[in-house]
Structure formats: structure tokens, C-alpha cells
Amino acid sequence: MAGVIAQTDPTFVEVAEVWVPEEGRLVLAGGSYGALDAFAETSRGTSFGRGEGLPGKAWAEARPVVLKGFDGSYFRRTEAAKAAGLTSAVAVPVFAGSAFKAVLVVLCGDGPERIGAIEVWEERDGVLHLDDGYYGAARHFEWVSQHTQFPKGQGLVGGVWAARTPILMRDLGSGYRFVRAESAGKAGLTTGLGLPVPAPGGKTYVLTLLSALGTPIARRFEIWDARAARVGAAREAILIDGICAREGALWDDEDERRTTAWKGVVGRVLGSGVPAVETNEQAAHGYSSVVALPIHQGGELSHVVAWYC
């Protein structure tokens, strides 16, 4: 599978953390901070009220929030972030219907070599527009994305929106006509994970993680289908798609892989309905960390997406 996802050192995302509500405030439930010990320490000592800081804002506004540049913003850990070289963040709230479950926050650094994209798309007038996104040094691709709209069913973004399911796309730029392929190809983007982020009131956002060879967002992606309509009444999930730099394709159309609630990181998300970040190498299939994010639709946990790096 070399060529689709490479195993290299630098990563696009530096920090991933999960904030959960506890007595009306958001507290840190887990995180992957790499070597950024000081920032980790600061985070552990922080909590957010509804509307406070980035996690509190995602909670209050019930929508994913992209923040580029912390100075003078509502971001609360600016000093620590600066010291750690972090410049941007994306916060994704997790709702089960109208019940708020958690906020996942990822933080990224800057640098000319950092290529990738974390985007939030929003529906307006039946078409998906870019709400905001963090692209690192992929400036041209950022510009193209700001000037692209997706009708339902088209491209990764329109596909996720219309099919109401996470989608993992390969070869974003290499000879294939992805809607933004040319620019994606020039930027070196290869693999794209798109997932619906349902918000209370029936509104759905689409979050995409577009990963490049040089600075991958992840080296392993998994999509688990947990809908009762697919797996039955038991709290289980089926691995419907996945790709790994080491193991290659993770899907098998003849022999589906299943997991059950509370088994492994994905199982824990399945059981709790709350995202998880794990830095245990065994749990992370030999990678240094794994992020697993649940998607709740129509009153049930419908999917879990996981990415490892």
C-alpha cells in the first residue's frame, strides 16, 4: 500500500484532545500531546464553561469551529499554545440528538512543509459551502476550496452529505478527477476522510480530513458502521472501510470484521458514545496515537471513525 499512505515522521496534527461535560463545565477526558508536555499540563488544569474558549464555543454554538490564529481571540490557552508552536485549532462538538456528549479538539502547528486540510462545510440553499478550514501551507488549495461549492452527491463533501455516512477517498489528486483534484494533486493530498457532524435541530455539517504524503493527518483510517439497521440489535460495529500504511486495505468484502462495545478504543467509543484519544501503542495498532470519533444520527450511534498516527 506504499504510495497511498506513507510512514514518515512529521504529522499534520500535533494535539488531539477530548473534553466532556462534568457538572456544567468541560473537563479534559483524554488527549494526545506528543512531546508538548507543558501544553498538556496547562490543559489538564483548565476547564471551560458553556461558551468559554474554543471547546465551550463549539458546545454553545452546536457546530464545528475552526480557529486560525489565537492572539486576541476567545482561545484561552494562547500562551501555552504559542510556547508549544501551535497556531490553529478545530473543535468538533458531538451531539446525540439534542444531548451534548463531548468536544473533540485538534491543534496544529505552522510551517512551510505542513500540508493537509481540516475543513468544515456547511449547507446553505441546498449547496455545501466551505465554512472554514485549516490548510497549513496548502494556500492554493485553500483558495480553490473557498471558491468551490458542492451540490448534493458530488465529491467527498457532497457524497458524505447525501449518503449520511462517513466516506474514505483514495488518490485525491493522482490522475483521478476529484472535484478539486488538480489543486489537491499539486498540494500532495492523497487520502480524504469525510464525515457528517450532525447538530441539534437537524442541521448537518461535513468535516473533512485531507491527508498528504509528507505530513499525514493519519497513517491509518477506519470507518465502522454501528447502525442497528446494519449490525442488528447488539451493540456492535462492522469495519466497512479502512486503509493502513502498514497493513494495506483493511476492508474485506467477503469476511467482515466486527467489534463489540467496550472492546478496544473503537469499542469504548461504541459503548460510551464519547470520542476517545489513546496514546497506548498497542491500542493504536503500533502507531503512537489513535483518535476515535462517534457519529450519532436519528437518536442512535451510527458510525465510529478512527484515525491513527
Add this chain to the structure above:
Amino acid sequence: MPKEKLVIVGAGMASGRLLEHLFEAEPDRFEVTVFNAEPRGCYNRIMLSPVLSGEKSWSEIVTHDDAWYAAKGVTCRFGEKVVAIDRARKTVSGERGEVPYDRLVIATGSSPFIIPVPGRDLPGVVSYRDLDDTNAMIEACKPGARAVVIGGGLLGLEAAAGLRLRGMEVTVLHLSGHLMERQIDASAGYLLKQDLERRGIDVRLKASTAEILGEGRVEGVRLIDDTEIPADLVVMAVGIRPSTALAAAATLEVGRGILVDAQMRSATDPEVFALGECVEFEGAVFGLVAPLYDQAKVLAKTLLGEDDTFVLRELSTKLKVTGCDLFSAGDFAEGEGREDVVFRDPARGVYKRLVIEGDRLIGAVMYGDTADGGWFHGLIKDRADVSEMRETLIFGPAFQGGEPLDPTAAVAALQPEAEICGCNGVCKGSIVEAIGAGATDLGAVRAKTKASASCGTCTGLVEQILAVTMGGDYAAPKAQPVCGCTDITHEDLRRLIKAQELKSQPAVWQELGWRTPNGCHVCRPAVNYYLLADWPLDYTDDPQSRFVNERNHANIQKDGSYSVMPRMWGGITTPDELRAIADAADRYGVPTVKVTGGQRIDLLGVKKEDLPAIWGDLNAAGMVSGHGYTKGLRTVKTCVGTDWCRFGTQDSTGLGIRLEKMLWGSWTPHKVKLGVSGCPRNCAEATCKDVGIICVDSGFEIGVSGAAGMDVKEVERLAKVATEDEVVEWVVAFVQLYREHAKYLDRPYKWTAKVGMDWVRETLADAATRADLNHRFAISQSVYQRDPWAERTEEQQKRRYLPLADLTLEAAE
């Protein structure tokens, strides 16, 4: 001992699986040569669709790469076509030379069927079979480019979804009335179509391709109804057929495919075997992968000298379109002595149907919830006795007590913006809000929102919303449902068809949770009427949902013969018309000629097979159908008015003719009869008609909702107007209001009694409302004001009136 020389023609999935079995059992027994016309080895062909969509990469679906073949010592002659097989000399000749065999396996697969229309050879027309086709399609995917996929089967729909995800504008043309008709039924087909349309794919059913257009390259597709659809790419996915030319040239016996026995040995030559999509076994040919793998296993055993037997098994189908959950297995399309179990959950878009024969499950179709598909498929394959669990079978293996079908499911599934009360424009969301704010009974909801406060036909729906929102705290009164297929009343059905924009019968059955696969003789005509009345441009009238009279456009008599009645506008006729009627009566031996109460001449006792001919004769004399058999406008009875009568105050005959010319051909909930009298002496008996006009010196009095049948009732006054134009405007508005609101088979007097004459008057008093009603009536008439006689005298239509076959002649030989 020298190795046995095994030559395999074809490197598809069955061929790959065969080699795996052989090398696993005896790695050194065979010296294998594999020919393949494609310049590559074996890959997972059924995963081409996700490669097309970009959801898989090519490298992920290669199952046997060059290194694998090399490691097994297989001589690969890929990209080389086989020219001939010489069975006498036991050699195979490729384009680059000959190779001897001890045993030969033909696995040439299948080729796409190309429909024989002009333009099929144009560049830009592709089939969908292999990687090259897939790449050709991907190449064509430029943003904004248009693709037309011909064929709404498994392959065509996967191609359409892939091309759409790649950013193309995609239209699917499908010949049949629903998608994938070989694998799923109309209800599942409806949900599938809806799913694809949500992705922005344009699906056209009953679409027959006449020609592929283009100068030098494809530019579009023309259908037989002359619709033209622009296209930069046309994908033909109408089916496949076994590739048998090579085998046939080698004088192997070929039917639809190469004939083989249960050991995969050719019927002709014991050293020649066939495998995969190119074979025919016990009359069956193969397109899905499961039986091909079974064949590969059997053939491996046969080649290894072991015993095994290939048997036909019930297959299951899945569609590889991300987000479409569809499953079908077994046989639900043919046979006798069967029982259906249907489960629908409109809110979740779920449809499940099981077909049980005797004590066995023989077929299953499911959409939206396929979790139990594998289990059902197992029961079908194993021919398991399901009599013990019959009642709860549809709930699957995890059944625990089961959930009863919820009669309010359809209402629960409504979107907040769905309009519940058409009179006052109140949507579900507002009602739910009002309930939340403390309006916990019908009266309070009415007071707060005005919902059901006018005509009242949505009362049932408002009560159901109360029930759904308040749960067990509210007990809705039980109302009379349409029929045993549903718990919904006629009034609710009408509102829901409008509120949910249901535009087909399968849409109604699914979204409103019908308990039967396709309705019954009670609900089908009603649903058909409601759909054609509400969606004249979108819905196509279904003759098979009409009572015999409307289907055959003539009244069936008790002896099975029919009556024929030409229209006489306002009761006026001419000597020529009378002569033509007399001639027709003679020619077709009409036993009875009767003048009717509606001022028409009725010919009774016409044989069905004579109908098109007698209509043709009357048509030729300038007459059209009198619609004496319809729930629609019947007659406008007039008196002679000012032309002749010394009491006449207005031109009642002229007005009657004008009204009849305006209204004829329209379908209504029940029959509609008009009368126009020139003075209050009322010779046209206008005061007991559905709509009656009395002319007076100062203008016209319009009365409605009279009756002179089982009930006798005088008309109620609707309005008094000054001009003929106003009469027409008011009458059309009234008829259209009746068409849009009344319960099927309620005459106007019954309907107005339910909604209240005050509401009718109030509604029609508004000039803008009358104008809207007139406009909508005109749209409907643009579709339905057609003479059925003229249409049914065409050759194609005529045949429907003849017996399908007459075996009395045959038997007499």
C-alpha cells in the same frame, strides 16, 4: 513424472480462485498457462465500482499480482487473445503462438450487451465491465460533464453513483417501471430511487432509448418519446451475456452459455472444462460472484481427481453504493401458494418483505435495514422450517416481544415544515410547538394555531400529532380507515399526499406504512385518484388501479357487455350525428338504444372487442366519449333558453355547452352532473344537480350540492353573479375545490356537508383563491382533457380489447 499441462483461458475472479485451490492442494502437480485478453491478471472485479467512485484504489483490489503468478510458476500470457482451440491436437493458439494442453479450462467470462440503437459505436459510449472501462469513465469525469447511464440494474446504478461522486451530472435511463426490477420489488425500488435522487442523480423510469446522438462523438441520447438528454458520456449497462464465441468455434456445445455438467466438464469434450460467467448449467447462467466461487471449488476438485458437485443455490444481492442499504435474496417473483409479510417504517425509510411458501421462507427484500439479511438468506438457502416463528419472523433473530406496527408512524415521520392544515397554512412544527406550550387537546390546538379550524378535513391528522407528541397522554378517537391496508382515513391520506409530496403509489404505500405489498381494490382507485388530482404533471394515471368502467372507458353491464354513449354538448345534437349513431347501432348489432336522463343517447349491449371499432366510427362522425362511466364530469343538462323559449332569460344552452366544454374529461372524486335552466321554472332540473345554474333577468344563481339519487336534496346557493364569465369562473373553482378536498366516492353534497357550506362559500369568496383554483384546474385539464376513444382506436391500444388468445380455434383443428 512430468507435470500435467493445464491451460486456462481467462484470468477473471473464478480463474483466480481455481488457481488458489489447485496450488493449495497440490502446488507441483500442474504446469499452468493462463491467457487473458486484458493485459493484467486477476482482480476483484466487483470492487470496480468503488474504484470508479474514488472510494478504493486500484492497488487495493488486485487479488493476484505478477509476483503471485511468478511465485506459482504460472506462465502468464496477458494481453494476448486466444485465436483458436484445436481439440483434436489438444492445443490453444494465442496471437503469439500455440501451447499444448492436457486439460483445458475455458473461463472467458461475459461481455456487455449493447442495445442496437443508432450511434452505439460513437466515441464516448462505453460499457462497464473491466478496468479499462472504469478508467475511460474516470477520464470523462470533468466537473460539469454530463453522463447518461442506460440501465438501472445493479451495474448501471453503481456506475451512476460513482460518476456522481466524481462530480458529474448523471441521468439514469431505465426501461422498467422501477429500478432493479429483477432483484427488488416496487416498494424497495421507490426507496432506492429516492436515495439516488437525494444524491442529485436524475432517474427516469419507463425510458426507452431510441438513438445515441452525436457528430463524431457522443453528444446526447434521444428517447422514443423524443426527449433529448445531453451527454458527454453514455454508459451502457443493460446486461451481460456469456462469451461463448471461442468455445463455439471449437465446436463445443453452447446454449446461452457453454454447457457443463455438475463437475464443470463441458458437455462435449471430457478434457475441456468451463468456468464462470461463460457457462450454462441446468439452464442457468451466472452473473454474481458467489456461484462462480462455488464452481471454482468444484472444478479444482474435479481436476485433482476428487468428487464434488456444483449445485444451484439461492443468491443474495447487495448494491455497492455507499449509504444505500439494500438486500434481496431468493425468489419473490414467481410461483404459487405464497404469503407475504410486509413491514414498513416510514420514519426510518425501512421496507422489509418476506415471502413464505408452505413452511419455508423463499424470498426476502429489504431496504434501509439489512441487518437480518444474512440470517434470512441462510433460512432461504437451508430451506429451514419457519412455521414456529412465522408471526415474528420479520423482526429477525433478535426478536424480543417485537414492536407492533405503529398506526401513527406516518405522522411521526412528517418533517416539521410539512403543511397539515391547508386552509390556514399551519405546519406540523407549529402544532408541535403549540402542544409543547400547553395546548393539549384539539380545541386548544385549534384556538392557538387555527389548524383544522376551517374545513376540518385535517382534524384526524392534528389528533394524531397530539397523540405522537404527547405519547400515552392523549387518546385519539378511532376513525374509519380507508381499508384494511392502512389505519389512515381518507382525509388524512389526502392531506399526507400533499404535505409529504407523495407522487407515486409506491411512495404512498411506503411513506404511509401500508401493510400490503400493493394495496387492494378499495384503496387503489382512491390513491390513484388523489395522486392524479394533486399531481397532474408528475403522476401517471394507472389504469390497473381503476374500476373496469374507467379502465375500458365504457359501462360494464350485468352480462359483461358494455354501453357506449357519445357526448352531446349541452344535450344538442344534429341529424348527421343521429345518423351516425343509428348506423353504428345497426353495424354492431346494438340491442338497446336509450335516451338518458342527462339528455344523451346510450347504446347498450356492445361487445368488448367491438368497442374500439364503434368508437372509431363515432369519432369519424365528430363525436367524442360522453364519459358516461366515470367519476368525472358526466353531463350538462340544459333547457333551450332565450333561443326558443318565451320565458327564457339568458342563453342557457350556450352557457351549458360552454361549461361542458370547459369541464369535460376531468376526473373528480365521484361523478359530477350539471344543469343550466334558462328561468326559475327550471326545465333542466338544475336545482337537484351537483352544480345547478338558474338564469334570472339580473344574472345567474349558482347552486351546488344538490342530489337526486338515494338522497334527494335541493342545491344550496353558492353565489349570484352577473355574467357568464363569472359563472364559469365560480363553477370551475367549485369543482376544483371539490377535486382537491373531497374523499373519494363522496358526491359534492356529502363533501360540503362534512366541511360546511360556509367554509366553501368563504373560501370561494376570495377572488385570488378562485383564480388559483382555476389555474390548477387548467393545468390538470392540459393533461386529462383527452378523448379516450381517439386514443383507443390506435392499433396498439385496440389489441387490449381483444382476447389475449383464442384457443377455441386451435382446439378445433
Add this chain to the structure above:
Amino acid sequence: MTRDMGWIDIGALDDVPLRGARLVKSRAGCIAVFRTGENEVFATSNTCLHRGGPLSEGIVHDRKVTCPLHNHVYSLETGEVQGADSGRIATYPIRIENGRLLLEAAAIAKADAA
């Protein structure tokens, strides 16, 4: 019309409308040929037991037909009257082969003799 191994080709499946019926005349009497919503075909006597209504003119729903005259409902599989009434009309073996409708000759002949 061709005869083949005891089955008589009476026409194409497509000649019978979906959820509809056509009439076949035979010396055994008139036979109604039905096509259900699922493309199954059935053949029964065309004559309603009640007042002789032509069943080929009835509404076809599920695997049943409703007589156009007075709404008596028959199972197309067994010929049994449904609901409160009782009685049974004749049914005839029929099958689809390559889009053609084949009616069993022997069954008609038997009825013929009877």
C-alpha cells in the same frame, strides 16, 4: 400460437398489463390470465361464481382479484373466494418462459371433457 410439450403459448408476458389481466377464450370456457405486481402470472376461470362477472376486468391486488360487478374477491392461487363467501373457481397451470406465457394444454383439455 405454437404448441410445445403440452404447453400452449398464448402470448407475451408484456401483453398483460402489470397488476392487470387479459382474457383467453378456450373450449373449456373463458380463462382470465393475471399478472401481479411482482410479475407472477396466474390463470383462472373468468367467471365470478356470484353473477358471472368477468374477472379479467377486476382489480388485481397482491395475489387476488376483485370482481368488477360486486366486489367478490378471489385468490388467484387457489381460486377460493375470500372473506365470508365460499366457493372456488377453476385455476389452470401457467408459466413464463423467456417472456412468453405458456398455458398447460392438458388442464384445459380436461376441463373441456368435464
